[in-house]
Amino acid sequence: xxxxxxxxxxxxxxxxxxxxxxxxxxxxxxxxxxxxxxxxxxxxxxxxxxxxxxxxxxxxxxxxxxxxxxxxxxxxxxxxxxxxxxxxxxxxxxxxxxxxxxxxxxxxxxxxxxxxxxxxxxxxxxxxxxxxxxxxxxxxxxxxxxxxxxxxxxxxxxxxxxxxxxxxxxxxxxxxxxxxxxxxxxxxxxxxxxxxxxxxxxxxxxxxxxxxxxxxxxxxxxxxxxxxxxxxxxxxxxxxxxxxxxxxxxxxxxxxxxxxxxxxxxxxxxxxxxxxxxxxxxxxxxxxxxxxxxxxxxxxxxxxxxxxxxxxxxxxxxxxxxxxxxxxxxxxxxxxxxxxxxxxxxxxxxx
Amino acid sequence: xxxxxxxxxxxxxxxxxxxxxxxxxxxxxxxxxxxxxxxxxxxxxxxxxxxxxxxxxxxxxxxxxxxxxxxxxxxxxxxxxxxxxxxxxxxxxxxxxxxxxxxxxxxxxxxxxxxxxxxxxxxxxxxxxxxxxxxxxxxxxxxxxxxxxxxxxxxxxxxxxxxxxxxxxxxxxxxxxxxxxxxxxxxxxxxxxxxxxxxxxxxxxxxxxxxxxxxxxxxxxxxxxxxxxxxxxxxxxxxxxxxxxxxxxxxxxxxxxxxxxxxxxxxxxxxxxxxxxxxxxxxxxxxxxxxxxxxxxxxxxxxxxxxxxxxxxxxxxxxxxxxxxxxxxxxxxxxxxxxxxxxxxxxxxxx
DNA sequence: CTGAAAGCGCTTACAG
DNA sequence: CTGAAAGCGCTTACAG
Numbered sequence: 256x257x258x259x260x261x262x263x264x265x266x267x268x269x270x271x272x273x274x275x276x277x278x279x280x281x282x283x284x285x286x287x288x289x290x291x292x293x294x295x296x297x298x299x300x301x302x303x304x305x306x307x308x309x310x311x312x313x314x315x316x317x318x319x320x321x322x323x324x325x326x327x328x329x330x331x332x333x334x335x336x337x338x339x340x341x342x343x344x345x346x347x348x349x350x351x352x353x354x355x356x357x358x359x360x361x362x363x364x365x366x367x368x369x370x371x372x373x374x375x376x377x378x379x380x381x382x383x384x385x386x387x388x389x390x391x392x393x394x395x396x397x398x399x400x401x402x403x404x405x406x407x408x409x410x411x412x413x414x415x416x417x418x419x420x421x422x423x424x425x426x427x428x429x430x431x432x433x434x435x436x437x438x439x440x441x442x443x444x445x446x447x448x449x450x451x452x453x454x455x456x457x458x459x460x461x462x463x464x465x466x467x468x469x470x471x472x473x474x475x476x477x478x479x480x481x482x483x484x485x486x487x488x489x490x491x492x493x494x495x496x497x498x499x500x501x502x503x504x505x506x507x508x509x510x511x512x513x514x515x516x517x518x519x520x521x522x523x524x525x526x527x528x529x530x531x532x533x534x535x536x537x538x539x540x541x542x543x544x545x546x547x548x549x550x551x552x553x554x555x556x557x558x559x560x561x562x563x564x565x566x567x568x569x570x571x572x573x574x575x576x577x578x579x580x581x582x583x584x585x586x587x588x589x590x591x592x593x594x595x596x597x598x599x600x601x602x603x604x605x606x
Numbered sequence: 607x608x609x610x611x612x613x614x615x616x617x618x619x620x621x622x623x624x625x626x627x628x629x630x631x632x633x634x635x636x637x638x639x640x641x642x643x644x645x646x647x648x649x650x651x652x653x654x655x656x657x658x659x660x661x662x663x664x665x666x667x668x669x670x671x672x673x674x675x676x677x678x679x680x681x682x683x684x685x686x687x688x689x690x691x692x693x694x695x696x697x698x699x700x701x702x703x704x705x706x707x708x709x710x711x712x713x714x715x716x717x718x719x720x721x722x723x724x725x726x727x728x729x730x731x732x733x734x735x736x737x738x739x740x741x742x743x744x745x746x747x748x749x750x751x752x753x754x755x756x757x758x759x760x761x762x763x764x765x766x767x768x769x770x771x772x773x774x775x776x777x778x779x780x781x782x783x784x785x786x787x788x789x790x791x792x793x794x795x796x797x798x799x800x801x802x803x804x805x806x807x808x809x810x811x812x813x814x815x816x817x818x819x820x821x822x823x824x825x826x827x828x829x830x831x832x833x834x835x836x837x838x839x840x841x842x843x844x845x846x847x848x849x850x851x852x853x854x855x856x857x858x859x860x861x862x863x864x865x866x867x868x869x870x871x872x873x874x875x876x877x878x879x880x881x882x883x884x885x886x887x888x889x890x891x892x893x894x895x896x897x898x899x900x901x902x903x904x905x906x907x908x909x910x911x912x913x914x915x916x917x918x919x920x921x922x923x924x925x926x927x928x929x930x931x932x933x934x935x936x937x938x939x940x941x942x943x944x945x946x947x948x949x950x951x952x953x954x955x956x957x
Numbered sequence: 958c959t960g961a962a963a964g965c966g967c968t969t970a971c972a973g
Numbered sequence: 974c975t976g977a978a979a980g981c982g983c984t985t986a987c988a989g
Binding site for chain 1: 618620663665666667668669670672673676678680687688689691694695697698701702705710711712713714715717726728729730731732733734755756840841845869872873876879880898899902903904
Binding site for chain 4: 958959960961962963964965966967968969970971972973
């Protein structure tokens with residue numbers, strides 16, 4: 256066909272740097288420098304190049320750039336699901352920070368399936384993410400091996416464990432529930448039940464349950480298997496679990512119900528209202544997350560607040576610091592959940 | 607240094623296809639084919655290549671692949687914010703579909719700033735997204751120009767307008783609120799107020815308000831400026847707006863309050879409860895979104911339900927069909943919101 | 958079915 | 974400050 260090419264490969268059709276160079280009457284090297292190291296190009300030439308680029312509406316091809324520079328300016332995040340607002344808020348914080356620093360964010364959801372999480376991570380590695388954030392430590396070892404062997408900076412978010420081999424940005428789930436349990440113990444409660452989301456492949460949930468058990472054990476108490484209701488994290492399951500607990504004879508009923516999150520607790524409170532029971536008069540209940548509605552609800556829900564957006568922001572900043580070479584590895588950062596004491600949990604009544 | 611290279615460029619350090627080829631004793635072309643067009647490679651060679659790749663733990667470099675094939679297998683989505691679950695659910699649906707088809711998703715948030723949305727879109731174009739989904743039509747024309755001139759398939763989500771120049775996957779916001787208003791009119795209401803999220807840079811909100819005005823106009827009514835409270839989409843603003851409306855003399859009070867979403871309506875219901883007012887006895891109120899809590903609330907909230915996850919799924923499928931060449935352009939798809947009639951809106955009482 | 962080699966669109970060490 | 978050219982790691986038209 257036309258001059259030059261011995262093989263017909265047919266380009267992308269997009270305007271490329273070479274055309275900008277031709278229009279501006281400079282070499283391709285100069286065009287590249289004009290944008291990436293403007294200090295190394297004379298004012299006049301720089302302007303000429305920028306004008307040419309604008310006139311041609313040139314957008315640099317990221318694949319070409321990535322291949323040549325071995326930089327992709329891509330970061331990745333893998334979360335269980337966006338349908339839970341705590342993760343959505345994390346991603347929101349992360350994406351804002353990354354975007355400000357010229358990074359684009361790849362998003363992957365594992366739906367609480369570690370294998371799916373690993374697949375997503377592999378896809379991201381293939382795409383050259385320069386850093387990765389994953390929720391929790393519950394991932395196949397291959398995931399962390401792949402990250403380490405390629406020296407990709409990463410952080411584990413949402414959970415925090417000072418003994419973890421990984422950089423963690425989050426809070427101590429065990430300590431948080433230990434604290435909540437102590438709060439209820441100090442109010443005089445001795446008969447406990449819990450309504451929780453599933454703990455399969457979820458180290459955060461397991462830590463929370465451990466926090467409860469340890470606090471109870473320290474008080475010489477324990478929670479029987481039948482006192483732990485575990486199921487989907489919905490209002491419905493919270494409501495059904497509450498109703499089921501309340502069918503027991505009064506002296507066998509729990510006086511305190513610890514819920515794995517606000518959603519379950521709110522469901523329980525709604526079921527209570529329907530059956531004429533009231534917190535804290537007839538029982539005490541606590542949540543976790545401090546959803547917007549929890550403080551406005553009647554009764555106000557005693558819960559704990561975690562700044563998830565902040566977790567995302569801190570995670571992105573740590574990763575960017577490693578990428579920029581400011582530090583060799585992401586540093587762990589502990590977030591402290593704030594206990595919000597409201598009306599839903601009060602002094603234990605009767606026996 | 608070592609043999610061969612005249613210029614020291616120092617590769618990425620990662621295992622590359624060439625090394626796999628050497629180990630398997632085949633050409634680089636064969637390695638590539640073994641993975642991308644396995645039918646064109648003999649069983650035995652294919653196995654040898656896969657073994658070598660596995661042994662070396664090779665992950666193909668996406669930049670190299672993208673540059674050579676002019677395919678990135680990346681799609682992009684730009685939403686206002688992840689902090690609103692309706693968009694989080696959309697992304698969730700989209701990401702699942704894309705992931706199943708080997709696409710990775712770039713996520714951008716505009717925070718309701720059209721310029722920021724444009725910046726995110728440009729960044730995505732530079733990174734070679736093969737398709738893009740954006741929420742609503744409220745974007746600078748440059749955004750759609752850039753998409754069209756590069757022939758990047760795209761869809762507008764969440765809003766649907768059959769007269770739109772763009773492929774739309776969503777629902778008719780105007781029609782939805784027209785319908786809700788008619789529902790209230792049919793219950794006998796004549797004095798209306800509205801509590802809404804801001805309409806700046808938000809065509810969906812403006813359409814909703816238009817739906818209300820048109821339905822009222824058809825009934826010979828109109829809503830005065832002072833009857834429209836507009837502010838942040840929080841429980842607090844819903845509560846404060848409700849309180850403010852109720853300070854009016856009884857005969858000037860609205861009997862029906864149309865809220866822009868469930869969150870605002872729930873805030874209003876909470877404020878009502880605190881002041882001893884009750885729906886539908888003292889007023890009627892409606893929402894939009896049908897949050898999980900809305901049906902469980904007391905009173906149950908009359909609202910409309912939109913399957914946002916489905917919007918995301920349909921959007922991704924349309925885009926993939928265009929990418930695959932099955933159709934020239936994404937087709938518009940209308941989702942029909944479902945009116946959920948509950949207790950919060952009842953017959954107008956008194957005068 | 959397989960290989961040799963050109964080419965995708967950039968960046969950058971080197972030389973001036 | 975600027976340019977010529979090699980090279981980043983793949984894919985693919987061509988030839989056999």
